[in-house]
């Protein structure tokens with residue numbers, strides 16, 4: 197008899213977005229004429245940059261001619277893209293990363309989940325709380341999380357690091373032993389960041405304890421402040437303790453196009469094994485490369501026009517973030533994030549689901565209750581800056597009216 201992976205039966209339902217959708221659908225069914233403004237989604241809304249489209253069209257034409265047609269490409273990504281990534285995302289920032297340390301993939305989500313393949317099931321995993329749920333659920337699927345304790349909304353073997361206003365959203369170094377540490381900065385959902393000095397403490401800790409940091413830099417393109425690292429490899433010593441995930445999703449609107457990359461430095465060795473070699477083995481066995489056309493599109497993000505166009509789109513989202521941040525502050529709310537991030541995180545006067553309902557029913561604005569990202573997210577709500585500019589302003593006006 198085929199036996200199933202029983203860890204799947206321990207997973208709680210994917211509650212958050214399903215529950216939001218249910219409440220929104222119920223409200224809309226009762227109030228069909230109300231125009232809801234959705235500031236809950238973490239998806240981009242602006243189309244791809246013209247430079248990206250042009251490069252992709254050209255690549256499609258190449259695929260249509262016998263002389264330039266391409267079949268399977270290198271699983272790790274074409275050199276043209278890996279070299280562009282190295283030059284712009286690392287060398288330009290003083291980080292010594294080489295092309296053979298870059299693994300192009302179809303998404304930071306899949307890589308954050310799949311990276312567990314190269315680690316033993318008995319590692320202790322540490323996550324921030326609130327957290328991007330993928331880190332927790334994928335470790336639960338791999339049998340690394342223990343048992344789900346529903347009354348605590350926590351897993352027995354996961355080490356949770358609260359990141360709340362009480363510690364200025366800077367997680368404390370673990371008090372007991374941990375092996376794998378997920379850090380996501382700029383953070384989803386809180387929109388907050390670590391300074392270089394704060395991140396240095398984590399790098400030093402990981403090197404001292406032989407831990408590995410899994411650093412998710414999916415939102416680095418939104419960084420505006422100088423002291424916030426764009427990559428963990430700006431911190432000396434990170435190459436011996438950190439794997440980093442990047443994505444073109446939020447940087448360049450690739451959420452529907454699918455292109456990302458993971459950095460596994462060759463200096464990263466555990467138990468005498470090169471993690472770069474192990475990830476290479478895993479990637480080449482289980483993955484067959486991102487489409488050539490998509491990789492040409494990603495390469496164009498680094499062209500002069502591409503960079504300029506992508507920066508304009510990010511600036512548009514950043515302006516939305518400013519409108520939300522300042523508007524919510526004016527409404528008397530305690531507001532975080534939104535400076536180096538498309539996410540704004542604010543404290544709710546009541547519990548987060550009740551306030552979500554109030555915003556939905558009275559302001560007709562859809563948000564995301566913080567409690568859905570982990571127990572320490574209770575008492576907060578996440579708002580995103582990916583919406584339309586006029587809708588964003590209107591949503592802020594409605595919230596201001598509600599809280600007057």
Ligand SMILES: Cc1ncc(COP(=O)(O)O)c(C=O)c1O
Pocket residue numbers: 238302303304305306328380384412414442443444445451455456
């Ligand atoms: C923290 C974080 N990492 C990764 C991702 C997913 O990135 P990708 O689209 O490359 O899979 C998201 C998407 O929302 C995210 O919030």
